[in-house]
Amino acid sequence: MQSQRQKTPLSSVSQKTIGRLSLYRRLLHDLLLENKKNVYSHQLAILAGGTAAQVRRDMMALGYTGSPSKGYDVEKLIESIGIFLDTPEGQKAALVGVGNLGRAILAFFSGRRPKLSIAAAFDSDTNKTGRLIHGCPCFPIHDLKKIISERGIELGIIAVPAGDAQSVADLMIEAGIRGILNFAPVPLHVSHKVHVEYIDMTMALEKVAYFARQGL
Amino acid sequence: MQSQRQKTPLSSVSQKTIGRLSLYRRLLHDLLLENKKNVYSHQLAILAGGTAAQVRRDMMALGYTGSPSKGYDVEKLIESIGIFLDTPEGQKAALVGVGNLGRAILAFFSGRRPKLSIAAAFDSDTNKTGRLIHGCPCFPIHDLKKIISERGIELGIIAVPAGDAQSVADLMIEAGIRGILNFAPVPLHVSHKVHVEYIDMTMALEKVAYFARQGL
Numbered sequence: 001m002q003s004q005r006q007k008t009p010l011s012s013v014s015q016k017t018i019g020r021l022s023l024y025r026r027l028l029h030d031l032l033l034e035n036k037k038n039v040y041s042h043q044l045a046i047l048a049g050g051t052a053a054q055v056r057r058d059m060m061a062l063g064y065t066g067s068p069s070k071g072y073d074v075e076k077l078i079e080s081i082g083i084f085l086d087t088p089e090g091q092k093a094a095l096v097g098v099g100n101l102g103r104a105i106l107a108f109f110s111g112r113r114p115k116l117s118i119a120a121a122f123d124s125d126t127n128k129t130g131r132l133i134h135g136c137p138c139f140p141i142h143d144l145k146k147i148i149s150e151r152g153i154e155l156g157i158i159a160v161p162a163g164d165a166q167s168v169a170d171l172m173i174e175a176g177i178r179g180i181l182n183f184a185p186v187p188l189h190v191s192h193k194v195h196v197e198y199i200d201m202t203m204a205l206e207k208v209a210y211f212a213r214q215g216l
Numbered sequence: 217m218q219s220q221r222q223k224t225p226l227s228s229v230s231q232k233t234i235g236r237l238s239l240y241r242r243l244l245h246d247l248l249l250e251n252k253k254n255v256y257s258h259q260l261a262i263l264a265g266g267t268a269a270q271v272r273r274d275m276m277a278l279g280y281t282g283s284p285s286k287g288y289d290v291e292k293l294i295e296s297i298g299i300f301l302d303t304p305e306g307q308k309a310a311l312v313g314v315g316n317l318g319r320a321i322l323a324f325f326s327g328r329r330p331k332l333s334i335a336a337a338f339d340s341d342t343n344k345t346g347r348l349i350h351g352c353p354c355f356p357i358h359d360l361k362k363i364i365s366e367r368g369i370e371l372g373i374i375a376v377p378a379g380d381a382q383s384v385a386d387l388m389i390e391a392g393i394r395g396i397l398n399f400a401p402v403p404l405h406v407s408h409k410v411h412v413e414y415i416d417m418t419m420a421l422e423k424v425a426y427f428a429r430q431g432l
Contacts, residue, residue: 015423022422026401030379047378049403091425100328104320108417112316116425155424162263163246179428181421185242187265195427197420201324204413205397206238207231208371209307209332211411212395 013061020058023048025081028074040071092119092153096168097160098128106134120147148175155179162186236274239264241297244290256287308335308369312384313376314344322350336363364391371395378402
């Protein structure tokens with residue numbers, strides 16, 4: 001077995017592969033909690049809702065191969081995925097918008113992953129700034145550029161109303177951020193150098209409600 | 217202009233259309249807050265990241281047409297989308313799993329939409345049951361079937377660890393639930409009569425982190 005940081009050409013690692021590696025890691029953590037030491041590609045495939053061939057292809061992107069007799073070593077595979085997905089020094093995110101949604105996001109990510117944490121939150125409401133919220137320091141929005149630069153923050157999370165999302169994204173990008181997770185229900189117009197992911201919890205629940213009613 | 221409940225053949229209303237109607241409604245609420253009374257299809261299209269033709273097609277699915285000179289009446293359009301997406305009596309959801317994520321979800325949806333609310337939460341931890349969490353009563357998981365039936369709950373939200381998600385989904389479906397929003401990082405195996413939407417916040421942030429680093 002091998003476990004190494006591999007220089008894979010960018011074009012060969014798709015968004016879907018990165019998404020599945022993130023999923024595998026969490027499934028493997030669950031297996032570890034159940035004291036499972038090894039897992040076969042077909043077992044991991046069932047958990048992840050894919051095929052064994054796809055699991056093996058994804059692991060090859062990591063430069064990791066299992067043993068035909070014992071499958072993958074769970075702990076070593078978690079480590080390999082970590083080497084691939086994380087940086088040794090970790091990456092930090094800044095959250096903008098400390099309303100209900102922002103607080104929920106802070107509560108969810110708080111302490112979850114040392115290599116990927118929310119290092120600062122920002123709001124324009126001075127009642128929310130100057131203190132810790134779920135362990136995260138909250139600053140006035142006009143300090144965003146300074147704090148992002150001082151603390152080496154690379155990622156942004158947007159949790160403001162739709163009407164403010166684009167201007168917050170522009171601020172973040174001006175401060176040097178190149179990856180944004182956008183919870184505001186609005187598409188962002190950004191340069192192709194900035195990667196944006198969208199999450200819309202209200203839309204998801206409204207779709208569930210509509211299609212549940214139709215018996216679909 | 218007209219505003220009516222329309223019997224549209226199911227096949228003609230796609231998941232994407234429902235998602236866009238949910239998005240339009242929230243964008244229209246923001247316009248209302250800015251005291252905008254009317255909006256043209258091309259203006260709404262820019263906000264939603266689509267085309268004016270698509271906006272007009274989506275509105276036709278509602279049976280709603282704007283005026284060529286003034287565009288859509290914002291308030292009436294919100295009302296029309298509500299008639300289409302909501303039921304008059306509202307729909308209720310049950311949340312299972314009151315850990316960090318579950319609490320975050322309760323905080324986010326609390327009081328947000330009268331026609332679509334989380335009416336009950338469930339957990340196996342007796343420290344969490346028997347009280348209100350963000351205004352939502354929390355019950356022991358073994359009461360799920362009884363409470364769902366008594367309170368007319370139609371939707372389920374899963375916020376348990378991956379290893380428990382399928383058994384929770386099975387319990388929900390046995391209790392009569394036909395729509396599930398799954399926050400657990402695992403695919404669910406359900407009958408085609410059950411509609412499932414997935415949200416994976418960790419995966420989304422890990423993708424942002426990876427691609428931000430690649431400069432993509």
